[in-house]
Amino acid sequence: MYFDQIPLFNFEEHFNTATPFHAHLSKDVHGNIKSELLEEHMNLTMSYFDKLCAEKNLNPIFHHFEDRLVGDLSDPAKALWKELLYNTIYTHDLGKTNPNFQCQKMNNHAHQTTLSKNTNHSYFSALIYTNHYLNKVLSFKGKEQHLLFFTLVFNSYIISKHHGYLSSFPKFLEEISRDLAKEKPHDCILYLESFGSAINKPGIIEQSYYKILTGLKRNELWQSIPWIIYGRFLFGLLVSCDFYATSDFMNGSIQNFGTIKDIRNYQMAFNQSPITQNIHKHQLSKNCPTGSPFEKEDINTLRSELFLEAEENLLKNPNESLFFFEAPTGSGKTNTSINLALKLLESDSRLNKITYVFPFNTLVEQTKSSLVNTFNADPSIADDITVVNGITSIKSLTTSSDDYPDGELYTSAAQRHPDIENRCTDYEQSLLARQFLHYPIVLTTHVNFFNTLFGTDRESVFPLAHLANSVIILDEIQSYPNHLWKEIILFLQDYAQLLNMRIIIMSATLPDLGQLSLKDALPMPRLIKDPQRYYQHPLFKDRVSLDFSLLKYNRESILDKLLDKIIETSITLENNPDFVGFDNKILVEFIKKSTALDFFTRLNNKLISQGINREVLCMTGDDNKAERKRIIEKVRTGKNLILVATQVIEAGVDIDMDMGFKDISLFDAEEQFLGRINRSCKKKGAKVFFFNYDPADLLYHNDFRKQEHLTIQDQAMWSLLENKNFAAFYDIILKEINTSKQAYNVLNIENFARETLWNFDYFQLQKHMKLIDDERQEISLFICGEAVEIDGILIDSSALWDDYIDLLKDNSMDYAEKRVRLSNFSEKMDYFIYQIPMPKYSFAYQGQIGDLYRCVRDETFFPNGKFDRNAFREYHENNLFL
Known part of the structure; x- marks a missing residue:
């Protein structure tokens, strides 16, 4: 064990314990108060720390941090580094010896308040911790003293924040430097060691720290990332173990950390699924073609080859942390990625969790169903798969x-x-599992994942220790803002190495982010050595032909041309016998919601005027969950229909259309759209027409890809898209990103390392790495109308709102139970909620909770059954004084 033989702070030796100190109070159902001794809480916290280290195999993780941060130190210096780390957890609540805390927070009147009346305990814990270990640190000389001193101050900062968030480090440094040079504060009066014995003048701590920091910035610029991760990991461990121990005292012990105990159960279920069995039959038949379960030109032959190649290349690189997995849409990436995850868990016994990360909630829900089938619908494994996002109820x-x-x-x-x-x-265990991701297989979103990696509050870092020793599958990474790609890959590389993560980055359009690594970084393995082998196969390359003829029309004329072409195409699909297997399903995508809604109305009207019977549907980001589900189900099962949509259709929606029309935007977004057409690869003659109406820069801010010469407005890009040559496209983008990161402006990557990372400005880091840079102010409308069927149950929206209000007002309910029950309500309420910009006009509403307003549905602002935010505004402006 990493911390064997490491001494703990001696509480009884350094505190006057004649009068007991209390850490927490708890009330049982009968109203009886029980108290927990401070020593009991500290010991219980360490018990959970040891338990977490054992359950999550964290001991090697600490070796990784030691090697990266203090690897050159002598064994005695490393031993003190371990002691400083270990005791950060143990001493975190020493400040609860503050008499004011005991009197006012614990009702422990055996102690007397001081003149300050200050009940703070986190900062005083940090103060005591630093004072106690400072002499030990100063007994070393030179570089060893510098790194140990740096660690001591940094660890004390983490202690000081364990009941808040990672806020200003310079402010903390100024305060502790001042207070350590003073006489002992009255709030620490029961702490027996003297203050300031190693400090001869105020400010010396701060001055010494910045002197060391200057040298680190100059000589070890990129050591900033491991130190940033160390701080967040230590913060996560501290608040987690503190929370576990407190929960144990309040509600009972925590037994299950949600790890994969026995990979064999998962492998058995996976290998028994029909898809996997056929792949293995195909593998065995390579030397005997007649034994394959697939025809030569069957797409499943290609999927099997890709599955086997990815597995083979993974096993050739057992010690790598990051892998690139690029494969066409429809090639079985989900099934292949699960096989890769299982192979990784099989090859490294430390690994014990799988986390899938997606850009959209629709993909999260969709993939859960796929994964259940991938594991042959094994009920025990299905129960291990848990969706964690902002709209799914707590399990x-x-x-x-x-x-x-x-x-x-x-x-x-x-x-x-x-x-x-x-x-x-x-309810306590349910909420705890959600907060800490106590689930063997987690499906979540990019936003949630990045919040765990970069968030500053306690609840953000709760899951971080549970991401250690995990297989993480990042889907559609190109959807991240590309001005952050360099920072993202630098952090992912160090997070993976330090926390023993295995990260598989996969997409149909995958940039080689390895080009953005530091100069001395080793290349990251590609699980498909030659993706063009698959992209150029006729089943993928020719499944959709591209037509750029509509690009010649200007903005004034294109919509009329588009209407005619869509109707002409639909009639052709209906009457031409050459289109075998087609269901006459057409997809039209616009950039702006308002354009999509207007075109939806125009298309409907024109079809009616010409006596053509077609069902026209419309889906935008303004649709609520119920409407999206209704539309997608109709598209999946229906025929003779036209779907008008926005970018919500590009990824994460499992539909198979016959023909497509798309307003051009980003190069890789065009390929994502192509993935919605002829997904089965069984149709001959599927086609996508591109046109240009709304400018893409309305949607894609700060994106290198929106430059005209990098979109299909430039004919040079046509052949790249037709030949699926994404590498050539991304080479241009990656070079531009590297150039921008070296420029002397706000994007400069070295300035980011010096001023944000080395200054431990966690708040600025969180802001910098924010995936959705949307400063728009919006409110939510809960629109009461017709009942909606959810999972076979008819939900009345008005009754749902009333029950939700009642639950919010119930102050007798325990916190955990209320959180769980509120999440159940939130999932149902999402079916009735619409987002609009903060209105500059008055509107009628029948109830309000924060930014959520209850309104009554009126068909005036649901033209053709679609919510129209402009019609909503006009309705209320016109009826304001009626």
Whole structure:
């Protein structure tokens, strides 16, 4: 074990313990108060730290940090570095010895308040920690003293923030430098060691720290990333173990950390699925072609070849941390990626979790269904797969009431809420599992994942320790803002190496982000050595032909031409016998919502006027969940229809259309759109027409790809798209990114390392790495109207709103239970919620909760059944004084 033989701070030796100190108070269902001794809490925190290290195999992780941060130090210096780290966890609550905290927070009147009345404990813990270890640090000389001093100050900063967020480091440094040079504060009066014995003047801590930092900035610029990750990882461990210990005292012990215990169960289920069995049959038949379950030109032959090649190249690189997996849309990436994840877990016993990360919630939900089938619908594994995002309810965990003495947990809940469906729901454990990702297989979004990597508050970093020793599959990474691609790959490389992550970056349009690495970085393995082998295969290359003829029309005339061409194409699909297997389904995509809605109305009207029977559907980002589900189901199962949409259709929507029309935007977005057409690769004659109406820069800010010469407005890009030559396209983009990062402006990457990273400006880092840079102010409308069927149950929107209000007002409910039940409501309410910009006009509403307003549906602002934000504005402006 990494921390064997490392001494803990001796509490009894350094504090006057004649009068007990309390850490927490708890009230049982009978109203009885019980208190927890501070020493008990500190010991319980360390117990959970040891448990977490064992469950998550964290001991090698600490070796990684040691090697990267203090690898050159002597063994005695490394031993002190370990002691500083270990005791950051143990000493985090020493400040609760503050008499004011004991009197005012713990009602422990055996102590007397001081004149300051200050009840803070986190900062005083940091102060005591620094004071205690400073002499030990100063006993070393030269570089060893410098790095140990740097660590001591940094660790104390982490302690000081464990009840808040990672805010200003310079302010903390100024305060602790001042206070350590003073006489002992009265708030630390029961701490027996003297203050300031190693410091001869105020400010010396701050001056010494900045002197060391100047040298690090000059000589080890990119050591800033490992130190940033170290700080966040230590912060995550500290707040997690503190939270676990507190929860144990309040609600009972935590037994399950949601890790994969036995990979063999997953492998068995995966290998028994029909898809995997056929792939293995194909593999065995390579020397005997008649034994293959697939025809030579069957797309499943190609999918099997890709599956096997990716596996082979993965196994050739067992010690790598990051992998690129590029493959065409429809080539079975999800199934292949699960096989890769299982192979990684099989090859490294430390790995114990799989995390899938997607750009859109639609992809998250869709992939869960695919994964259940991938594991042959094994019910135990299906239960291990959990969606974690902002709209899916918290997974309810159940337990036997026998686990709780006197059945108090369930008795109290049942007494207050006799309508509880399942009285064995453990709300505390359910919320805890969600906060810390106590699930073996997690499906989440890019935004959630980046919040864990870069967020500054406690709840953001709760899951970080659980991402250690995980296989992480990042899907559609090119959807990240490309001015951040360099920072993203630099952080992913170090996060993967330090936390023993295995990260598979996959997409149909995958930039070689390795070109953005530092100069001394090793190349990252590509799991498909020659992606063109698959892209150039007729099944993928020829499944959709491209037509650029509509690009010659200007903005004034294109919509009329487009209407005619769509109707002409639909009639041709209906009447031409050459289109075998076609269902006459056409997809039209615009950039702006308003354009899509207007065109939807015009197309409907023109079809009616010509007596043509077609169902026309429209889907934009303004549609709520119920409407999206209704439309997608109609498109999947219907025929003779036209879907008008915005970019919400490009990725994450599992539909297979016959023909497409697209307003041009970014080069790789065009390929994402092509992936919605002839996905089955079984149709001959599928085509996509490109046109130019709304400018793409309305949507894609700060994106190198929006330059005209890098879009298909430039004919030079036509052949790149037709031949799927994404490497040539991304080479141009990556060179521009590298050039911009070297320029002397706000994008300069070295300035970012010096001023943001080395100054431990975690708030600025979080802001810098924000994926969605959207400063628009919006409100949410809960629009009551017709009942909606959700999972076979008819939901009345008005009753749902009333029940939601009642739940919010219920102050008798425990916090965890309320969070879980509110998440259940939020998932249902999402079916009735629409987003609009903060209105500059008055509108009628029948209830309000923060930025959520209850309104009554009127068909005036639902023309053709579609919510229209402009019609909503006009309706309320016209009816304001009626």
